Amino acid sequence: MSAAPQSQKPPTPMEPRIGKWEIINGRVELSASRCLSCGETFFPSRKVCLRCRGETMEQVRLKGPARLKNFTVIHQVPAGFTKPLVAGYAEFEPGVSVFAPIDAPSTELTSGSTLLDVHIGPIRTDKNGDSLIAYKFRPFRDADRG
Numbered sequence: 171m172s173a174a175p176q177s178q179k180p181p182t183p184m185e186p187r188i189g190k191w192e193i194i195n196g197r198v199e200l201s202a203s204r205c206l207s208c209g210e211t212f213f214p215s216r217k218v219c220l221r222c223r224g225e226t227m228e229q230v231r232l233k234g235p236a237r238l239k240n241f242t243v244i245h246q247v248p249a250g251f252t253k254p255l256v257a258g259y260a261e262f263e264p265g266v267s268v269f270a271p272i273d274a275p276s277t278e279l280t281s282g283s284t285l286l287d288v289h290i291g292p293i294r295t296d297k298n299g300d301s302l303i304a305y306k307f308r309p310f311r312d313a314d315r316g
């Protein structure tokens with residue numbers, strides 16, 4: 171019989187099934203992994219490279235600003251989300267993109283040029299009505315660099 175799973179209760183409920191992050195010097199950094207054989211970077215982090223099957227990975231951090239690649243406005247959202255939901259892909263470095271909700275009206279966004287910062291905030295409510303937090307994007311402002 172296997173050991174019972176460790177009970178781990180985060181201080182704030184987090185969205186399950188997504189990549190991990192750390193807050194370093196007040197800034198959110200996403201925890202990714204890079205294959206030492208082929209250089210491919212993955213977020214969420216992986217132990218085995220999907221591209222070359224290499225098993226030697228290094229931890230790398232992705233931090234903003236990232237460039238908005240493309241986005242969509244979702245009007246029919248799953249339960250717990252607020253509509254309309256703006257979400258999109260932001261590129262942190264060539265070939266390394268992350269999908270997340272964006273805290274901005276679509277009218278403020280331009281694919282290919284808007285710079286986005288990563289922050290943490292509520293993205294939806296669970297079936298009990300509690301907010302779940304996760305990483306999200308918002309327009310990057312130089313003043314944030316303080």
Ligand SMILES: [Zn+2]
Nearest residue numbers: 205208219222
């Ligand atoms: Zn690889």
